[in-house]
Amino acid sequence: MTSKHDSTALPVINNFSRRAAVKGGFATLGAAAFVASISPLRQAAKQTTAAEFMQSHYTELSAEDKQAVIARLEADAKENYGADVTIADDRPIPGTKFVYAINLSVCNGNGKCVEACHKENNHDRSTNQSYIRVIEMPKGTMDLEQGSTTYTGTVPQPDKFYLPVQCQQCDEPPCVDVCPVQATWKEEDGIVVVDYNWCIGCRYCEAACPYHARRFNWKKPDVPADEVNPDQSYLSNRIRPVGVIEKCTYCLHRTRRGKLPACLEACPTGARVFGNILDPDSNIRWILENKRVYILKEELGTKPAFFYFFD
Amino acid sequence: MTRLANILFAAIIAVVVSVTVVSLAKIRQPERLQSKRAESPPLREPLQSVSTQAATTEQATSKQTTSNPTTFPIIVRQPLETPTINLAGVDPQGRSGQVACSTCHSVRPANMATKTTRELNEFHQGLQFNHGQLSCYACHQPNGSDSLRLADGSAVGYQDVMRLCSQCHSPQATSFAHGAHGGMNGFWDRTRGPQTKNNCVDCHDPHVPAYPKMVVGFKPRDRFLDVKEESHDQ
Numbered sequence: 153m154t155s156k157h158d159s160t161a162l163p164v165i166n167n168f169s170r171r172a173a174v175k176g177g178f179a180t181l182g183a184a185a186f187v188a189s190i191s192p193l194r195q196a197a198k199q200t201t202a203a204e205f206m207q208s209h210y211t212e213l214s215a216e217d218k219q220a221v222i223a224r225l226e227a228d229a230k231e232n233y234g235a236d237v238t239i240a241d242d243r244p245i246p247g248t249k250f251v252y253a254i255n256l257s258v259c260n261g262n263g264k265c266v267e268a269c270h271k272e273n274n275h276d277r278s279t280n281q282s283y284i285r286v287i288e289m290p291k292g293t294m295d296l297e298q299g300s301t302t303y304t305g306t307v308p309q310p311d312k313f314y315l316p317v318q319c320q321q322c323d324e325p326p327c328v329d330v331c332p333v334q335a336t337w338k339e340e341d342g343i344v345v346v347d348y349n350w351c352i353g354c355r356y357c358e359a360a361c362p363y364h365a366r367r368f369n370w371k372k373p374d375v376p377a378d379e380v381n382p383d384q385s386y387l388s389n390r391i392r393p394v395g396v397i398e399k400c401t402y403c404l405h406r407t408r409r410g411k412l413p414a415c416l417e418a419c420p421t422g423a424r425v426f427g428n429i430l431d432p433d434s435n436i437r438w439i440l441e442n443k444r445v446y447i448l449k450e451e452l453g454t455k456p457a458f459f460y461f462f463d
Numbered sequence: 464m465t466r467l468a469n470i471l472f473a474a475i476i477a478v479v480v481s482v483t484v485v486s487l488a489k490i491r492q493p494e495r496l497q498s499k500r501a502e503s504p505p506l507r508e509p510l511q512s513v514s515t516q517a518a519t520t521e522q523a524t525s526k527q528t529t530s531n532p533t534t535f536p537i538i539v540r541q542p543l544e545t546p547t548i549n550l551a552g553v554d555p556q557g558r559s560g561q562v563a564c565s566t567c568h569s570v571r572p573a574n575m576a577t578k579t580t581r582e583l584n585e586f587h588q589g590l591q592f593n594h595g596q597l598s599c600y601a602c603h604q605p606n607g608s609d610s611l612r613l614a615d616g617s618a619v620g621y622q623d624v625m626r627l628c629s630q631c632h633s634p635q636a637t638s639f640a641h642g643a644h645g646g647m648n649g650f651w652d653r654t655r656g657p658q659t660k661n662n663c664v665d666c667h668d669p670h671v672p673a674y675p676k677m678v679v680g681f682k683p684r685d686r687f688l689d690v691k692e693e694s695h696d697q
Contacts, residue, residue: 172465175469176465176469179473183472183476183477186476186477186480187476190481194483245652255644260674262677262678263682264680264681266681266683267680267681270681270683278684279683279684282683301683302682303679304679304682305679306676307677307679410650410651410654410655411649411655411656412648412649412650417646417648419646420666420677421646421666421674422645422661422666425643426651427651428652435643438642439641439643442641461643463638463644
């Protein structure tokens with residue numbers, strides 16, 4: 153209390169009251185808690201680069217931005233998968249709207265399309281992931297509840313028909329409507345795409361799709377270096393990160409360069425037909441005008457760009 | 464005094480930690496981008512890759528349909544002009560090998576009524592046949608046996624077998640002409656590259672034309688496939 157006392161004693165030790173000790177203890181605890189709470193960020197820093205974190209939405213990227221992003225993604229593929237890949241930025245061809253048709257009189261459910269999709273689109277090898285599911289259906293009904301995707305053995309069975317289902321590239325896509333961050337949208341040629349770097353993985357779109365056409369990456373895709381398809385596109389078959397949604401893009405990395413989709417080329421029965429519906433001389437127009445055509449779940453009003461037909 | 468010291472201590476810890484985090488995040492980035500930018504080519508022009516692929520696309524033997532000079536052709540795969548068959552066993556000189564149809568048929572009279580190989584007591588014994596009520600010479604030429612026979616009796620080469628098939632299977636032929644029957648490869652957009660289509664006999668054995676059964680080889684492993692077969696009650 154006196155001035156003499158103050159001058160001779162060490163100030164901190166002299167004032168080291170119980171209250172100060174408690175304060176100091178809590179401060180230390182607080183600092184430790186702070187360090188612990190931000191430590192996941194350090195892990196995130198190892199997995200996600202700052203540039204990736206700061207990347208803009210695909211539609212807002214300038215040409216230079218895209219070049220930098222693609223260079224980074226190519227380097228990532230080299231680092232994480234040991235594969236030399238080229239990632240293009242394929243844009244829609246003006247005057248094109250892609251439409252698919254499958255001949256259900258011919259499809260025999262052999263599943264070559266499922267496998268071709270798996271390889272073409274760099275799907276996870278451990279789960280045999282693919283954008284296509286073939287449903288074995290009893291003849292005489294279109295009730296999907298009675299179908300099975302897990303059939304094996306010899307096909308076709310005499311009392312069954314086979315219904316391959318993949319993204320229908322709807323003109324009224326419910327999956328796009330529900331996305332809270334606009335990470336998925338419909339492009340001018342009708343293809344519904346996903347910006348895998350903008351997707352937050354909420355899976356609303358997966359739930360909204362009536363065709364179960366969307367897949368979620370529960371784990372980092374496992375693809376051996378020699379099996380990686382190096383011919384990639386940003387919105388299509390580049391290897392997706394963990395925790396995002398992916399979907400069929402009608403192989404836009406092929407079809408926007410004029411080629412046929414991988415599932416069509418793989419089909420040994422010739423059941424699949426692909427083309428530009430805006431071209432009056434296209435195969436697809438002839439089918440729509442001359443065959444009996446069925447639209448899956450037409451009553452939902454999703455307006456698919458995907459048709460099933462019969463001979 | 465004490466309070467100040469405590470706050471100062473907490474602040475220093477916070478600053479140190481956040482600086483560490485930010486620097487960790489940034490260190491990796493600039494070096495990778497710079498090195499990659501230096502060596503990476505500009506964005507690929509889709510058309511360039513297409514033109515090189517078009518040059519190397521499967522050529523094969525071809526009947527080409529060009530509707531206009533700026534489009535690439537539709538190439539229909541074709542079978543060999545003169546087929547041969549494997550000789551069963553060896554001849555008296557001990558030779559085996561392949562012979563053309565005319566090797567034997569030019570010196571043997573044709574039996575127009577023969578419908579199945581079961582009626583034959585030599586040659587073609589293993590040949591399966593299940594193609595309606597056709598007789599052999601409905602499609603094979605009795606004189607000049609290295610060619611096929613149209614319904615009016617005129618000859619058509621083996622490579623043009625689709626003309627023969629189309630006589631009866633006209634709905635399939637019409638669908639084929641519009642790309643709605645038969646598999647294809649290559650380009651949907653023929654201003655960018657050619658298209659290769661299968662011939663009838665690529666998928667259908669002319670003697671047993673029903674498409675063969677297949678075995679499913681590849682299945683996605685969805686979650687419900689991994690569930691053990693035990694019920695939940697156990």
